[in-house]
Structures are given as C-alpha cells and as structure tokens.
Amino acid sequence: SQTIHQWPATLVQPVGSPLSLECTVEGTSNPNLYWYRQAAGRGLQLLFYSVGIGQISSEVPQNLSASRPQDRQFILSSKKLLLSDSGFYLCAWQSGYNEQFFGPGTRLTVL
C-alpha cells in the first residue's frame, strides 16, 4: 500500500531564515505530487505540483520554491521566510482516479 511521509511535523522559524520541508511517497511510482498551504480556518491553497522528476508547476507567485530530485521525493524551500508564510503545509500524491492522498502535514510558525 502507498504511504506518504512529511517532516518535520512542527517548525518554528524566525523571519528571514531558510526553510526546507521534505515529502516522500512509498508504494507507487511516478506519482503526481503536490504542495498545499492552509491558513488557520481556511481552505487549501495549491502552491506547486509536479508530474515527474525535475518538473515543477507553480501556482502562486511567492518566495517559496519546490524541487523534485527523485521520483518519490518532493521538497519545498524558501531562502528567506516571511511572517505570511506561517501555515499548515500539506504534501499530497494523486492516484489514477484523481484522488489525492495527504501526508500528515507540517505546521510552520514564522516569528
């Protein structure tokens, strides 16, 4: 069966510091992968998605970037965090039926 891992679970970072969040998927090959952000009490905002190694589509202009160095690894990064980057970051993979399955998420607080 497929599983998706994200780490860390929680993160507190100062403004201006760098960020690296990692997501890995097991039990499937060549998955479509997604990064979402969810502000408190709000819906899901799609940040990036990838349909293959080295391929990244960006949905929202911001100071974040994403990379997919391996088939089942998806990384979200920032060189300098802003206060507005605080939120719940979710990685997901998509099945052939368009269902998306989410990792446990990373709660990021930027102070």
Next chain:
Amino acid sequence: GQNIDQPTEMTATEGAIVQINCTYQTSGFNGLFWYQQHAGEAPTFLSYNVLDGLEEKGRFSSFLSRSKGYSYLLLKELQMKDSASYLCAAPSWDSNYQLIWGAGTKLIIKP
C-alpha cells in the same frame, strides 16, 4: 473561474442527521470528492461521485446531481468524533492534475 461553494459552518446534535451541501459549476464536470479534516490534521478521503445518485458508506453517504451542479454529504447517527471540516473538491477544467477545492464546512456536534 471554476468555483466550488459550501457553507462555512454548521451545527448539529449528537445522534442526529446532517446534510452538507456543495455546489459547483457544471461545465467540464468530471466527478466530485468529499474529504474530512479534523482540526490540526490532514484531510482524509471520504467519497468520489462521478454518476448521479446516492452512494452509501456506512454512516456517510454522498449524493450527486450533475445537471444541477449539486452534491451533498449526509452524515447519520452523528458522533462527537464527526466534528471536523468537510471539504468538497472537483477536478480542474484546465488541468488533468489539479483539484479545485471548496473552503470547507466546519461541522460542530453538540451533545
């Protein structure tokens, strides 16, 4: 653009039945998803409707009317653990790889 609308918040009583509605634009429709999200956790998949009608899974059922652009999630015999946000989502018209998400309905269960 492609919009999905659902109520922001609903309240129901333990043991009762509640119906959470979701409306969407019908052009290019290709199915509708329901997810459950407990506070502080990632969304989990509940159902996927492609054809008209009601699909039942235990206490939860999901209904779809493609001609009316309307879906609902029906929760029976409500339990306190059903307190969560319920998100509906549909595949994007513009991309095979994206889901368009509603903002979610926060369901509060009272004893």
